[in-house]
Amino acid sequence: MKCELGVSDLPPQFPKEDVDVYKVVSEGDRVYVRLELSGEPHYLTVSGEEVEFHSTKLVQLLRESEFQECTPRGILSELFYSIVYELGVTRAYLYSSFDRLYDEITGGQLKGTEEIREIRRKIFTLYSDTSSLYYACRKLERIVGKEVLEDVQFALERAEILAVRTSDIYNIYLTEVQNELNVIIKKLTSVSFIFLPITAVASLYAVGFPSLPQTLNSPNTALFPPPPDRPRGGSNPLPKARRLALSSQES
Numbered sequence: 001m002k003c004e005l006g007v008s009d010l011p012p013q014f015p016k017e018d019v020d021v022y023k024v025v026s027e028g029d030r031v032y033v034r035l036e037l038s039g040e041p042h043y044l045t046v047s048g049e050e051v052e053f054h055s056t057k058l059v060q061l062l063r064e065s066e067f068q069e070c071t072p073r074g075i076l077s078e079l080f081y082s083i084v085y086e087l088g089v090t091r092a093y094l095y096s097s098f099d100r101l102y103d104e105i106t107g108g109q110l111k112g113t114e115e116i117r118e119i120r121r122k123i124f125t126l127y128s129d130t131s132s133l134y135y136a137c138r139k140l141e142r143i144v145g146k147e148v149l150e151d152v153q154f155a156l157e158r159a160e161i162l163a164v165r166t167s168d169i170y171n172i173y174l175t176e177v178q179n180e181l182n183v184i185i186k187k188l189t190s191v192s193f194i195f196l197p198i199t200a201v202a203s204l205y206a207v208g209f210p211s212l213p214q215t216l217n218s219p220n221t222a223l224f225p226p227p228p229d230r231p232r233g234g235s236n237p238l239p240k241a242r243r244l245a246l247s248s249q250e251s
Contacts, residue, residue: 003070005059008052010043019043023132024139031140035083036132039125046143051075061086077144080137084155087130091158094123098166105169116169123166130159 010016018025019034020041026032031046035058042055051072053059061082067074097119104110130152137144137152 001067001070003062003067003075005051005053005062005075007056007059008054010054011045014043014045014054016043023135033136033140034132035136036129037083037086039128046072046076046140073143073145076140077148080133080144080148080152083133084151087126087133087155087159090122090126091155091162094119094126094162098123098162098169101169120166120169123162127159127163130156 015025015027015032019032023034024031029048033044033046035042035044037057040057042058044054044058045052049071058079062075062079065078065082067078101110101115101119104115110116134149134152134156137149141149
């Protein structure tokens, strides 16, 4: 069954500010609804036996749909199922992109974080759209029925799983970067080990051996003599030169 679906501008009485905050606002017999697709808001009004769309995008989603009945229940149910299908296609694409990005990270092919930021932005936009759809469906459960709500809830759970998987993608990337740094440090350590013998030989040739006798013959050497060997028996432990110096001072 085909239904006539029209698009109109937001009427003056449409409480846009409240709907942007609460997503679903009821005033008398009218229900004002805000849905999100790709992060952009789309509005509609449910009143009595009529659904009034204020978004061309929502009408395009229902252009090829077959309705069981042209009532708010039939139109909203088909609308929610169409949005769930669109979100499912987007979610499958993001799952594939996530797996490809993971392979690039673990294979060392990813050299920046631009792709990581972009896929995280798309995934959290998907999660926001699905959350908005679930909240609106829960508020309109008396119209669309419990079965539609359960299907939308399942889509939300799948979006949550994808969001959780991407929350650690930065950690995976930083771990791979750290592993690459460890390999570089290991190579640098190996190169420095090769030069250790050369450095040792160079340090030996840097010592001024010709000046060593002059140093020993210097008068300052007597001020700091080497420690004497421990004498045996009861002999005087002082060196002979030291004993003569002390004797001259006493006299």
